[in-house]
Amino acid sequence: MSAQFTQYLLTGLTVGAIYALVALGFSIIFNxxxxxxxxQGEFVMIGGMATVxxxxxxxxxxxxxxxxxxxxxxxxxxLEKFAVEPARGASVVTLIIxxxxxxxxxxxLATIIWDKRFHALKPFTGDxxxxxxxxxxxxxxxxxxxxxxxxxxxxxxxxxxxxxGKAMLATSHNRLAAQLAGINVRMxxxxxxxxxxALGAVAGILIAPITTTSYDVGVMLGLxxxxxxxxxxxxxxxxxxxxxxxxxxxxxxxxxxxxxxYKDAIAFVIILAxxxxxxxxxxxxxxxxxx
Amino acid sequence: xSLLRVEALSKKFGGVNxxxxxxxxxxxxxxxxxxxxxxxxxxxxxxLLTGIYQPSAGRIVFGGHDLTGRAPYEYANHGIAxxxxxxxxxxxxxxxxxxxxxxxxxxxxxxAAALLRxxxxxxxxxxxxxxxxxxxxxxxxxxxxxxAADAMPYGALKRLEIARALATRPKLMLLDxxxxxxxxxxxxxxxxxxxxxxxxGVTVVLxxxxxxxxxxxxxxxxxxxxxxxxxEGPAATVRNDPKVIEAYLxxxxxxxxxxxx
Amino acid sequence: xxxxxxxxRTGGLLALAVVIALLPLALTNKYFYDIAxxxxxxxxxxxxxxxxxxYAGQISLGHAGFFGLGAYGSAILASRYGWPPLAAMLTTTxxxxxxxxxxxxxxxxxxxxxxxxxxxxxxxxxFMVITTEDKYTxxxxxxxxxxxxxxxxxxxxxxxWYWVVGALLLVAVWxxxxxxxxxxxxxxxxxxxxxxxxxxxxxxxAEHKVMAFVISAVFASVAGSLxxxxxxxxxxxxxxxxxxxxxxxxxxxxxxxxxxxAVVGAAVLTTLPQLLAAFEDYxxxxxxxxxxxxxxxxxxxxVPSLARLFQSRRQxxxxxxGSGT
Numbered sequence: 001m002s003a004q005f006t007q008y009l010l011t012g013l014t015v016g017a018i019y020a021l022v023a024l025g026f027s028i029i030f031n032x033x034x035x036x037x038x039x040q041g042e043f044v045m046i047g048g049m050a051t052v053x054x055x056x057x058x059x060x061x062x063x064x065x066x067x068x069x070x071x072x073x074x075x076x077x078x079l080e081k082f083a084v085e086p087a088r089g090a091s092v093v094t095l096i097i098x099x100x101x102x103x104x105x106x107x108x109l110a111t112i113i114w115d116k117r118f119h120a121l122k123p124f125t126g127d128x129x130x131x132x133x134x135x136x137x138x139x140x141x142x143x144x145x146x147x148x149x150x151x152x153x154x155x156x157x158x159x160x161x162x163x164x165g166k167a168m169l170a171t172s173h174n175r176l177a178a179q180l181a182g183i184n185v186r187m188x189x190x191x192x193x194x195x196x197x198a199l200g201a202v203a204g205i206l207i208a209p210i211t212t213t214s215y216d217v218g219v220m221l222g223l224x225x226x227x228x229x230x231x232x233x234x235x236x237x238x239x240x241x242x243x244x245x246x247x248x249x250x251x252x253x254x255x256x257x258x259x260x261x262y263k264d265a266i267a268f269v270i271i272l273a274x275x276x277x278x279x280x281x282x283x284x285x286x287x288x289x290x291x
Numbered sequence: 292x293s294l295l296r297v298e299a300l301s302k303k304f305g306g307v308n309x310x311x312x313x314x315x316x317x318x319x320x321x322x323x324x325x326x327x328x329x330x331x332x333x334x335x336x337x338x339l340l341t342g343i344y345q346p347s348a349g350r351i352v353f354g355g356h357d358l359t360g361r362a363p364y365e366y367a368n369h370g371i372a373x374x375x376x377x378x379x380x381x382x383x384x385x386x387x388x389x390x391x392x393x394x395x396x397x398x399x400x401x402x403a404a405a406l407l408r409x410x411x412x413x414x415x416x417x418x419x420x421x422x423x424x425x426x427x428x429x430x431x432x433x434x435x436x437x438x439a440a441d442a443m444p445y446g447a448l449k450r451l452e453i454a455r456a457l458a459t460r461p462k463l464m465l466l467d468x469x470x471x472x473x474x475x476x477x478x479x480x481x482x483x484x485x486x487x488x489x490x491x492g493v494t495v496v497l498x499x500x501x502x503x504x505x506x507x508x509x510x511x512x513x514x515x516x517x518x519x520x521x522x523e524g525p526a527a528t529v530r531n532d533p534k535v536i537e538a539y540l541x542x543x544x545x546x547x548x549x550x551x552x
Numbered sequence: 553x554x555x556x557x558x559x560x561r562t563g564g565l566l567a568l569a570v571v572i573a574l575l576p577l578a579l580t581n582k583y584f585y586d587i588a589x590x591x592x593x594x595x596x597x598x599x600x601x602x603x604x605x606x607y608a609g610q611i612s613l614g615h616a617g618f619f620g621l622g623a624y625g626s627a628i629l630a631s632r633y634g635w636p637p638l639a640a641m642l643t644t645t646x647x648x649x650x651x652x653x654x655x656x657x658x659x660x661x662x663x664x665x666x667x668x669x670x671x672x673x674x675x676x677x678x679f680m681v682i683t684t685e686d687k688y689t690x691x692x693x694x695x696x697x698x699x700x701x702x703x704x705x706x707x708x709x710x711x712x713w714y715w716v717v718g719a720l721l722l723v724a725v726w727x728x729x730x731x732x733x734x735x736x737x738x739x740x741x742x743x744x745x746x747x748x749x750x751x752x753x754x755x756x757x758a759e760h761k762v763m764a765f766v767i768s769a770v771f772a773s774v775a776g777s778l779x780x781x782x783x784x785x786x787x788x789x790x791x792x793x794x795x796x797x798x799x800x801x802x803x804x805x806x807x808x809x810x811x812x813x814a815v816v817g818a819a820v821l822t823t824l825p826q827l828l829a830a831f832e833d834y835x836x837x838x839x840x841x842x843x844x845x846x847x848x849x850x851x852x853x854x855v856p857s858l859a860r861l862f863q864s865r866r867q868x869x870x871x872x873x874g875s876g877t
Contacts, residue, residue, distance in 0.1 A: 090851040092664055096611070097797075097804055104794075104843065105840025105841050105843075108840055111836065223672070227669065234666075262684060268680075269673075272677070275659075275666055343752075363748070364751045364754050364755055366752070367752055367753055367754035372753070373752050375748075379748050380746070381742045382745055383744060392750070392753055396753070399735050405735070408734065
């Protein structure tokens with residue numbers, strides 16, 4: 001393995017971890033409600049921008065990060081309460097437009113609360129690169145990988161072991177049956193937006209020291225997170241993580257070895273290719289038609 | 292010569308055989324009924340006979356053409372029409388337009404003609420409208436000529452599907468439980484309608500639970516159980532077949548139905 | 553004769569013609585004419601897109617890509633290579649139709665969110681090719697376009713363009729209304745409601761979806777070409793994801809499966825940002841809020857919602873008659 005390859009792999013893993021977190025957010029909301037939340041990228045933006053502001057007023061990371069995540073979660077809950085809940089039963093297209101409207105609204109709000117400039121966040125623990133097998137990695141990348149791993153483990157514990165998590169999972173499998181079993185389906189929907197928003201915010205805070213953040217950072221991250229979720233199979237948790245990592249690595253590799261100008265296009269070329277040959281993604285449910 | 296020939300047809304879902312090694316022939320001009328307990332594979336068979344499902348094994352030959360593996364619209368092109376147990380009415384249109392859609396194969400025209408609405412197309416459209424209205428009257432829907440499909444009662448919608456299927460000018464028409472959900476008067480009226488179809492040159496395959504209707508109109512009956520052929524023959528013979536009586540009235544009925552769900 | 557005039561087809565077309573003919577009375581300056589031309593161009597795209605989304609029931613989040621290909625195709629062929637603008641436009645349109653056909657076949661097998669993702673991806677890829685291949689497209693800076701000249705006559709100025717675009721919009725609406733009322737159009741509406749139901753009467757659903765996709769791409773491409781010649785300049789902004797979304801929003805806002813709704817949607821949502829510009833910093837936020845608000849409170853769109861209100865007021869007791877146009 002050449003040092004260059006290792007370098008691309010490490011960078012790809014870091015980016016992929018971020019995509020995975022965003023994709024998980026898409027999947028959780030999709031499972032609870034069948035809604036594709038196009039405002040998912042804006043949670044990423046809110047996480048990063050809010051942390052920048054809180055650090056600027058002198059708070060330490062340990063306080064700023066939980067506050068920023070909580071802020072994003074509140075926005076997520078509000079989005080569900082005021083935009084998605086009132087439109088329940090609307091068509092797919094209508095719901096897509098509502099969440100895109102929300103994303104434009106939140107971006108506009110961000111330009112008013114903050115501004116249209118780029119903001120840097122200082123790394124959590126220094127910026128001296130660490131050398132691994134001839135490649136270098138930033139300490140912040142280790143944070144990204146470590147926190148993503150912790151989040152994935154926490155989520156699998158949550159959905160596998162806790163009553164609330166199981167209730168959310170049950171709702172995704174069969175909404176009516178879950179309701180009959182006494183699960184408050186509306187509450188599940190409500191909470192899923194909060195949880196997804198928190199995940200997005202975590203991603204936004206983790207990546208901000210590496211790529212900087214701005215009011216529109218969520219647009220591309222959101223679309224790529226959507227592509228990652230689709231790649232893994234919409235609604236599959238494992239799929240979202242695998243899809244995110246796979247997308248991150250392929251993107252970095254092809255940018256390195258093929259063409260860096262088309263780096264951002266790679267994700268969409270891959271997703272189109274996959275959809276042509278595997279219309280349900282890598283881990284998606286295959287539904288048959290019943291007449 | 293038979294109109295429809297089914298040879299060793301099988302359909303597996305996962306490990307379950309919904310239809311297994313089924314062979315039969317339907318001659319032209321008859322009412323051919325397929326009966327059997329719930330879950331015997333009747334609707335699966337109709338889905339196979341219209342290309343909605345692809346068979347796991349076996350062949351479907353219609354009018355001398357092997358249609359196995361073809362798409363549903365190709366089955367229609369060869370002259371097989373059907374109605375559905377779970378209605379597939381176009382609820383975004385008027386009742387009349389539903390029947391006009393059934394005339395698609397005769398009416399279709401080039402894209403240019405459609406975009407420019409050529410005088411010839413306009414005349415054809417007018418004739419199509421007339422013919423659709425005529426078919427609606429034929430199936431007894433004269434009161435719904437200007438109704439929206441989503442404003443019609445269930446019984447009328449079932450007739451609307453028959454009219455739509457007839458509009459395709461089929462050689463073979465598959466009716467999937469036409470009497471289900473109808474009140475006794477409506478069900479009685481169906482006898483005449485189904486009986487008159489053969490007079491129009493349409494061969495009928497009837498899947499139905501209403502035994503009075505089946506025994507009244509059928510020339511020939513195929514009895515399915517667990518996806519296999521249990522009995523087959525003229526209506527009078529099948530009605531007295533001990534195996535059929537056992538399957539329908541025996542203690543195993545409920546259990547058999549449950550196992551196949 | 554009177555009944556014919558009152559039918560949604562003929563009556564609506566006449567009403568639209570009257571509006572286009574009389575609107576100049578209210579257009580008191582060039583700026584208003586400019587907005588009216590933009591409305592007309594967007595309306596042409598939306599009338600086509602509505603065939604796909606509203607009638608065939610297939611979503612596309614990438615139609616700005618086709619609009620952009622039309623604009624850049626005309627720009628590159630006519631301005632860089634000196635082709636006659638009409639020949640450039642025709643060639644571009646044919647190329648876009650071919651592309652839509654080739655891509656449409658695999659893409660339209662997908663349903664719902666998967667189709668949304670695939671069309672979105674297609675749009676983003678077109679956008680990125682246009683911004684990256686700056687040798688031909690001028691990259692993010694855009695490219696200047698020669699004016700549209702037809703046999704020596706040069707189309708220039710908002711007023712002339714107003715009449716050209718107005719006439720073309722009428723033609724677009726007429727073509728769309730014809731198609732909807734044809735066997736092919738009924739096939740589209742049928743497969744929207746029940747694909748199996750449509751197939752068993754002999755309709756090749758896949759072929760019809762691709763047909764609607766190609767037609768809508770052609771409408772978008774032609775509007776793109778015209779927009780490029782009209783403004784004399786193209787930038788990648790018109791190809792971006794956000795523009796695709798604006799187009800879909802216009803269709804849904806006006807009312808899906810309503811050709812005149814698509815025109816109304818284009819008119820309102822093209823004019824709105826001009827009005828909101830007065831709010832400066834709040835423009836983006838307000839636009840997002842309007843998008844959310846109308847979809848939450850009028851999920852069926854403005855025109856069908858109003859039509860329903862009007863109908864239920866007029867004829868309380870009788871059951872609903874006829875279906876939408």
